[in-house]
Amino acid sequence: MSDWEAVIGIETHVELQTKSKMFCGCAVNFGAPPNTTVCPVCLALPGALPVPNEEAIEGILRIGAALGCDLVEDSLFHRKNYFYPDLPKNYQISQYDVPLCIDGHLEIDVDGEEATIGITRVHMEEDTGKSVHGSDTGRIHDADFSLLDFNRAGVPLVEVVSEPDIRSPEQAREYAAELQRVVRTLGVSDVRLEEGSVRFDANVSVRPVGREEFGTRTEVKNMNSLRSLQHAVAYEIQRQVRVLEAGGVIIQETRHWDEVQGTTSAMRSKEESEDYRYFQEPDLVPLHVDAAWRRRVVASLPELPAAHRRRLAAAGLDRQAAETLVDAADLADMFDAAVGLGADATTVANWLTGDVVAYLRRNDVALEATAIAAEHLRDLAAMLANGTLSSTAAKDVLNYVLDGEGNPAEVAAAHDLTQISDEGALEAEVDRVLGDNPDVLEKIQQGDMKPIGFVVGQVMRATRGKADPQMVTDLIRSKAGMS
Amino acid sequence: MTDLADLSIAAAGSGLRGGEFTARDLTDAVLTRAAITEAHLHAYLTLDQEGARAAADAADADFSAGTDRGPLQGIPIAVKDNMVTRGIETTAGSKILAGYVPPYNATVVDRLHGQGVVIVGKTNLDEFAMGSSTENSAFGPTRNPWNTDRVPGGSSGGSAAAVAVGSALGALGSDTGGSIRQPASLCGLVGVKPTYGVVSRYGLIAFASSLDQIGPFARNVRDAATLLEAVAGFDIHDATSYRGDTPDISSLMDAGVEGMKIGIVSELAGDGIDPEVNAACRHMYDALSDAGADLREVSLPATEYALSAYYLIAPAEASANLARFDGVRYGLRVDGETTEDMMSNTRAEGFGPEVIRRILLGTYALSAGYYEAFYGQAQRVRTLLRNEFADAYARVDVLVSPTSPTTAFAIGEKTSDPLSMYFADVCTIASNLGGDPSGSIPIGFDGDGMPIGFQIMAPALHEAQLFRLAAAVERLAGVDARPALATSEVRPA
Numbered sequence: 001m002s003d004w005e006a007v008i009g010i011e012t013h014v015e016l017q018t019k020s021k022m023f024c025g026c027a028v029n030f031g032a033p034p035n036t037t038v039c040p041v042c043l044a045l046p047g048a049l050p051v052p053n054e055e056a057i058e059g060i061l062r063i064g065a066a067l068g069c070d071l072v073e074d075s076l077f078h079r080k081n082y083f084y085p086d087l088p089k090n091y092q093i094s095q096y097d098v099p100l101c102i103d104g105h106l107e108i109d110v111d112g113e114e115a116t117i118g119i120t121r122v123h124m125e126e127d128t129g130k131s132v133h134g135s136d137t138g139r140i141h142d143a144d145f146s147l148l149d150f151n152r153a154g155v156p157l158v159e160v161v162s163e164p165d166i167r168s169p170e171q172a173r174e175y176a177a178e179l180q181r182v183v184r185t186l187g188v189s190d191v192r193l194e195e196g197s198v199r200f201d202a203n204v205s206v207r208p209v210g211r212e213e214f215g216t217r218t219e220v221k222n223m224n225s226l227r228s229l230q231h232a233v234a235y236e237i238q239r240q241v242r243v244l245e246a247g248g249v250i251i252q253e254t255r256h257w258d259e260v261q262g263t264t265s266a267m268r269s270k271e272e273s274e275d276y277r278y279f280q281e282p283d284l285v286p287l288h289v290d291a292a293w294r295r296r297v298v299a300s301l302p303e304l305p306a307a308h309r310r311r312l313a314a315a316g317l318d319r320q321a322a323e324t325l326v327d328a329a330d331l332a333d334m335f336d337a338a339v340g341l342g343a344d345a346t347t348v349a350n351w352l353t354g355d356v357v358a359y360l361r362r363n364d365v366a367l368e369a370t371a372i373a374a375e376h377l378r379d380l381a382a383m384l385a386n387g388t389l390s391s392t393a394a395k396d397v398l399n400y401v402l403d404g405e406g407n408p409a410e411v412a413a414a415h416d417l418t419q420i421s422d423e424g425a426l427e428a429e430v431d432r433v434l435g436d437n438p439d440v441l442e443k444i445q446q447g448d449m450k451p452i453g454f455v456v457g458q459v460m461r462a463t464r465g466k467a468d469p470q471m472v473t474d475l476i477r478s479k480a481g482m483s
Numbered sequence: 484m485t486d487l488a489d490l491s492i493a494a495a496g497s498g499l500r501g502g503e504f505t506a507r508d509l510t511d512a513v514l515t516r517a518a519i520t521e522a523h524l525h526a527y528l529t530l531d532q533e534g535a536r537a538a539a540d541a542a543d544a545d546f547s548a549g550t551d552r553g554p555l556q557g558i559p560i561a562v563k564d565n566m567v568t569r570g571i572e573t574t575a576g577s578k579i580l581a582g583y584v585p586p587y588n589a590t591v592v593d594r595l596h597g598q599g600v601v602i603v604g605k606t607n608l609d610e611f612a613m614g615s616s617t618e619n620s621a622f623g624p625t626r627n628p629w630n631t632d633r634v635p636g637g638s639s640g641g642s643a644a645a646v647a648v649g650s651a652l653g654a655l656g657s658d659t660g661g662s663i664r665q666p667a668s669l670c671g672l673v674g675v676k677p678t679y680g681v682v683s684r685y686g687l688i689a690f691a692s693s694l695d696q697i698g699p700f701a702r703n704v705r706d707a708a709t710l711l712e713a714v715a716g717f718d719i720h721d722a723t724s725y726r727g728d729t730p731d732i733s734s735l736m737d738a739g740v741e742g743m744k745i746g747i748v749s750e751l752a753g754d755g756i757d758p759e760v761n762a763a764c765r766h767m768y769d770a771l772s773d774a775g776a777d778l779r780e781v782s783l784p785a786t787e788y789a790l791s792a793y794y795l796i797a798p799a800e801a802s803a804n805l806a807r808f809d810g811v812r813y814g815l816r817v818d819g820e821t822t823e824d825m826m827s828n829t830r831a832e833g834f835g836p837e838v839i840r841r842i843l844l845g846t847y848a849l850s851a852g853y854y855e856a857f858y859g860q861a862q863r864v865r866t867l868l869r870n871e872f873a874d875a876y877a878r879v880d881v882l883v884s885p886t887s888p889t890t891a892f893a894i895g896e897k898t899s900d901p902l903s904m905y906f907a908d909v910c911t912i913a914s915n916l917g918g919d920p921s922g923s924i925p926i927g928f929d930g931d932g933m934p935i936g937f938q939i940m941a942p943a944l945h946e947a948q949l950f951r952l953a954a955a956v957e958r959l960a961g962v963d964a965r966p967a968l969a970t971s972e973v974r975p976a
Contacts, residue, residue, distance in 0.1 A: 040587050044807040046580065047567045047589055047686040051722045079803050081849070085822050090806030146822065148811070277849035279858060282693035282800055284722050 004244075006237045007214055008166035009203040012179055014158045014189050015127060015196070016059040021154040022126040023050030023093065028156075030195070034149035042154035044088035049283050052077075056124065056156035057100075059188035061289065061297045063158055064101025064122045066182050066304055071294045075100040077124075077281040082274050085146065086129035088153050096278045099123035100287065106162075106182070107306050108174045117175050118163030124287075129153035158189075164203065164214065169237065173230035176200050180226075181305040181326060193225055200229050204236045206244065215240070216250040220264055222257045232257040236264050308332070315345040324353040330367040331356065337374030343381040351377065355395050359402050371404035380408045387468050393417040421468040423475070426459065429467070430475045433458045444480040452476050487512035488649035489969060492558050492706040495652055499546060499557050506546070506557030510539035510601050513559040517603070517650035520968055524626050524635075526644040528564045529572050530604040535559065538601040545599055554709050556599030561651035563642050564605035565612055565688040566697070568592050575688045576610040576620040576638075579808045579815045579833025589686020590721070591655060591697055591714045598713055603651050606641030610835045611805065612662055612690040614638050615907035618898055619837045626894065627670060628966035629933055633891035636666030636907075639700070643670040646700045649969045653710045654700040659690045660793055661886075661911025663698045664923040668886035668936025671925045671962065673707040673953065674700050676911075678943045679918035680725035682711075683718030689804040691797035692723075694915040704924065704953045708733040711946070730944040735951035740774050743952065746781030746879035748940075751910050757889045759929040764885050767926050767937055770959040771952075781875050781882060785868040786913050792868070793912040794905060795848045795861035801838075802845030808833065840901065865916045872917050876942040881952050884910050886923035886936035910938055920946050924953050926960040934962075 018028055024041035040048040064071055078096035104119035129150040160179065166172050180191045180198060191198040205217035220236050223229040235257075240250050255264040303311070305326045312322035325332040331352045338348045360367060380397060383389040389397060389412060400411040412418050420426060433455050434441055440451045452473060459472045487509045490498065498504055514532055521527060542557035562568065565575040567585035569592075574580040588596070595602060609619035617625040617640025625640040627633040628648040635644045639656030643666035646654045656663040658676035667674025675698045682697040689695060699710035712732050718724045747768060752761065772778050810816035810829030817828035834842070848857035875882060888909055897904040914921035920943070923936040937956055941949040 040585075043812060045567075045585065045587070045813065046573070046575065046583070046688040046807070047565075047585070048587075049685050049721050049723075051720060081803055081806065083806065083809065083823070083826060085809075085811050085826075088807065088812065089803075090809060091803050275851045277802075277846065277851075277854075279799060279803070279849055279854075282691075282723075283689075 003209055004206045004237075004241050005209045006167055006233075007164045007205045007207060007217075008168075008172050008233060009164040010162045010166065010172060010175055011201045011203070012160040012162075012176070013199045014063070014160065014183055014191060015198070016056050016156040016158060017189050017197075018053060018055045018059060018156055020053055020055070022053050022056050022124070022156040023154055026154065029151070032151055034147075034151060037151045038153070042088065043150055050093060050281075052284065052287065053156060057287065057289070058297070059156065059186075060100055060122060060124050060158045061294070062186045062188055062301065063160065063183060064104065065298045065301055066186055067101070067104035067106055067119045067122060067160070069101035069104030069119060069122055071289060071297070072098060072100055072102060073290070073294075074098070074286045074288050075123075076286055077284045078278045079281050080125075081277045084128070086131045086148055086150075086153070088129065088150060092125060092128070093281055093284070094125035095123035100289070106175060106178055108171060108178050110168070110170045110174045115165070115167075115171060117165045117171075120161045120163050122158060122160050125157045125159060127152050127155040127157045164205075169230045169234040172202060172233045173226050176229055177226055178305065185302055185305055185308075185329070202229065202233050202236070204233055204240065205250070206237055206240045215244075216252050218250065218252065218264075219254045220257055221254060221267070222259075224259065228257060228259055231262060232264060235262060239264065312349070315339070317345065317349045321349045321353045324357065325349065334367065334372070334374055334377070338377035338381070341374055341378040343378040344385065347381045347384060348377050351380075351395075351398055355398050356402070359399060370402045372402050376401050376408055383408060383412065387421045387471075388412070388418055390419050390465065390468065392465060393419060416466075418466065419468045420463050420466045421471055423471065426467055426471055427475055429459045429462055430455065430472060430479065433462075434479065441480055444476070444482070486516070486649070488516040488652075489965065490652065491703055492555070492652050492701060492709055495558055496554050496556075500551075506539040506542040506601060507536065509557060510535050510559050510603075513603060513650055513652070516648065516969070517645075520628070520648045520650055523631050523968060524628060524644045524648060525623055526606055526625050526641045526648065526650055527561070527604045528574060528576070528607050528620075528622055528641065531571055531602065534571065535601050535603050538599075542599045542601060552597065552599040553713065555595070555713050557601060558652050559601045559603045560595060560710070561603050561606045561642055561645045561654035562592060562595075563608055563639050563654070563656050565608055565657055565690075566592055566655065567686045567688065568602070568605065571605065573605065573688070574622070575612070576608040576622065577808075577833065577835070577838070578621040579829070581621070581815065583814050587686065590683035590718045592686065594714050600713070603645070606639070606645055606654060608641055609638035610838050611688065611801070612638040612657055612659055612695075613801070613837050613841055615661070615665055615904050616892070616894075616897065617641060617666075618894065619835055621835055624894060627891045627933075628968045629671065630891065630931070631968075632893055633933065634669065634894055636669035636887070636891065638662040638666075639674075640666050642700050643667055643672055643674070646670075646672055646702060647966055647969070652701075653706055655697055655710070655714065656700055657687055657690075657695055657697050658911075658915065659694045659797060660908040660915050663700065664911050664921060664936070664938060665887045665907060667700055667923040668925070668938075669891040669934065671934030671964070671966070672700050672702060673704050673922065673924055673957070674698065675707050675711055675922035675949070676914060676920065677711060677715065677946060678725065678730065678920045680723050681715050681730060681920075681944070681946070683716075683721040683724050685718055685720035689800075691800040692804060693800060694793075694797055696915075704950060704957045705733070705736065707922070707953075708736065708950050725944070727944075731947040733947070733950055735947045736954040738951050740771055740776040740952060740955045743776045743881070743948075744879040745771060745776050745778045745952070746875055746882045747778060748786065748882050748884045749780045749782045750784065750786045751884035752780075755888050755906070755909065756885055757929075760885045760887070760889065760935050763927045763935045764883075764937060767956060767959065768883070771955070774955065774959065779879065781879060783868075783871045783875060783913070785864060785871045788864045789868055789913045789916055790905065790909055792861040792864035793908070793916060794844070795857050796865065796916070798841040798845030799848045799858050800845065802842045802849065805834075805838065805842055837901070868913060869917050872913070872919065872942075880941070880945075880948050882940040883952075884938045884940070886910055886938040890929045890931070890933035890935055914940050917943075919943050920949050922949055922953055924956045924960070925962045926956060927962060928964070
């Protein structure tokens with residue numbers, strides 16, 4: 001295995017969440033009853049003509065710009081011809097030799113190892129309808145009948161094609177995850193794999209380490225999670241190595257990933273593959289995107305995930321916390337707001353990515369549906385810093401605030417969670433515990449530190465957790481003459 | 484008294500406004516004419532008598548109420564059956580769409596409705612507008628009103644025959660390689676293909692999208708201008724629609740030809756053109772010269788390759804445009820073991836031989852390994868041709884030639900020889916490849932009494948120059964004959 005190197009390229013299809021379809025005014029609405037968001041254009045009735053959707057063009061330009069692509073001033077639409085019942089015109093309007101975005105890249109990082117994956121092109125096309133086959137297996141071969149739903153037909157689809165720069169299943173997964181993050185940050189698609197609003201196909205080949213030329217590749221389809229993408233690529237690499245080491249040859253073909261079996265199997269070979277007879281779409285004029293539009297798109301890009309992660313790392317957050325915030329815009333916004341009000345970054349990040357995420361998951365609510373505000377986090381962090389609250393009490397307060405019981409000061413008072421940091425009161429408690437346990441001081445003075453924890457625990461119990469443990473510890477040490 | 488069906492659009496319009504007759508009278512006259520002539524001609528695939536009468540009554544109500552929707556209010560117009568009409572069967576002359584009733588109107592149909600036009604019905608055509616004789620209709624040929632043993636030309640032969648015989652006062656046709664101008668020529672009418680993009684194609688069942696244009700048939704130049712003005716203009720539903728101001732069409736019609744620079748296309752003046760047609764055209768060149776026009780020969784060598792380029796580009800686009808007729812969503816369905824079988828059975832059964840021939844030609848021309856040699860080469864010829872025309876238009880205002888190399892030929896004469904049929908487009912296709920406006924004006928008759936047409940080509944968006952010369956040619960030719968079928972007492976067959 002170590003004698004072989006994998007070469008992987010990924011084709012990604014992203015369904016844009018525009019108000020209307022790519023070439024007609026029908027609503028994009030995935031929940032609608034079958035064949036209710038259709039019109040003469042997306043049903044390809046005789047005489048109907050396509051008109052490009054500007055919102056979709058804006059969406060793909062944002063994706064292209066975010067991936068550092070050159071945005072092409074005059075790109076062309078082509079017809080990709082093939083017959084399939086869920087393709088109403090029996091050709092798909094796509095882009096071919098002059099796509100809208102070219103020559104970009106995406107930076108990825110797998111366990112600290114960074115890589116730059118080239119983006120060959122990003123182009124605009126339209127989605128097909130959906131077929132439902134009337135058979136036990138759901139596959140077309142055994143179907144007695146097929147039902148067609150054209151609601152999805154004509155939904156704007158962006159295809160992102162990577163260079164064959166990916167070298168491992170882990171990189172493949174991270175590339176896909178990072179691309180999803182970028183698109184989600186742009187707000188042009190919800191990029192949900194399980195709902196099919198983003199789909200990844202992997203082109204996989206292997207070659208002996210050190211060889212320049214690529215091996216014969218296969219295209220692997222039907223991965224419905226990042227995990228299955230990684231597994232499918234890993235399986236396909238191993239399969240190809242096995243075949244080659246046994247003296248066989250790889251056939252250029254499309255292979256279907258079977259999630260249950262954990263294997264890939266041939267769908268159709270290149271010999272049977274279709275000639276799409278691309279030619280320029282005569283119903284559309286070249287797509288003109290002038291310099292002002294291109295500049296506006298680039299200027300309006302939000303902070304992208306990589307820059308966001310760098311900023312959070314600079315603020316002292318660990319990688320895990322940073323990634324959690326980058327993946328959740330609402331948490332990230334709350335973080336920025338609280339820090340902007342002066343709260344300690346690490347404290348707030350730990351709360352948001354730990355307690356708050358757990359709370360949201362436990363209650364199955366969104367952050368915006370809770371009562372928490374950035375000011376609450378600032379106040380809470382301040383109360384922790386000045387000793388008013390113990391870290392345990394602070395987490396309790398946080399949960400009560402999320403429940404909507406009030407601001408941190410009110411909640412802490414109502415639940416009597418304020419920390420005792422009155423030295424006199426605490427010293428009395430410490431003296432009481434030491435008096436009840438006369439051997440303790442001696443042990444400490446002899447260098448056994450374990451009893452300190454015992455005393456702190458007793459004091460905490462007596463104060464129902466409100467004592468400031470650091471202050472108690474300091475008191476004990478000073479009484480033992482250690483200060 | 485003149486039968487109302489023989490009135491020009493302009494005369495009918497003033498009669499309606501002067502209260503001499505009603506739109507209902509006019510429509511009844513046209514429907515009566517159709518009842519007499521249809522058995523001889525088969526100009527219509529669908530006559531919408533009920534809809535026509537209702538539209539006429541609505542126009543009359545508008546007249547009574549003082550509402551005037553323009554010069555076509557109450558005028559009976561025919562529409563080629565490749566433009567979709569909501570609630571009225573639309574077949575494009577194909578068995579694959581027999582019985583198909585569209586749920587929406589073509590933009591041109593909506594515009595006619597909005598101007599109070601009475602749509603008489605849907606006219607016959609070569610299947611999917613592929614042909615030059617209307618013999619390729621799945622529902623039987625249309626005959627020429629001047630001689631019913633002859634073809635009316637095509638593919639808009641039904642529209643031409645209807646206007647010539649008076650079963651409509653004007654008609655819309657579509658022109659991909661000459662499908663308005665050639666039948667206009669063969670039926671003694673004015674027919675105009677405007678600049679590509681000037682009339683919306685939304686709702687026109689596509690043959691070759693980069694070449695198709697809708698345009699008018701009328702019995703005189705002014706009526707043709709009126710009908711074109713009614714349907715021209717930007718349409719948001721057609722991305723290839725011209726976004727600028729709708730070009731001027733009729734303002735120069737009385738300007739005369741004094742000083743007008745007219746180029747005679749050398750390549751369309753000799754070999755392959757019928758001597759009688761050539762003679763009539765030469766006679767017109769002399770008349771124009773006498774009237775003060777500046778005529779000169781202009782050579783456009785690329786026109787030699789235009790026909791070949793056209794018969795690669797048009798079928799290539801058609802092969803994709805016609806892919807949607809698969810039996811899945813509408814129209815004919817012939818069942819099969821698998822979905823693929825169903826699709827191919829439907830298409831084999833539903834398409835006629837000429838349509839299948841062109842789909843095969845076009846599919847081949849686009850195939851991997853052949854694309855560059857065929858489709859790519861044809862596109863280069865198209866560019867070359869456009870450049871030659873642009874050069875020519877730098878020197879002359881308009882170009883002229885015969886419209887058709889021959890007058891109307893006999894039914895059945897060319898059906899077994901596709902190449903000779905394709906040659907019928909030799910004079911007309913350059914304007915489609917260039918996207919320029921072009922029209923045919925009747926200038927006389929051959930020895931058999933069949934009409935001869937004169938073609939005028941103008942630079943893109945210069946419809947005004949085209950109509951300026953057309954009006955002059957019309958005055959100089961002074962053609963005032965009507966086909967026997969329109970004037971004699973012909974009984975229903």
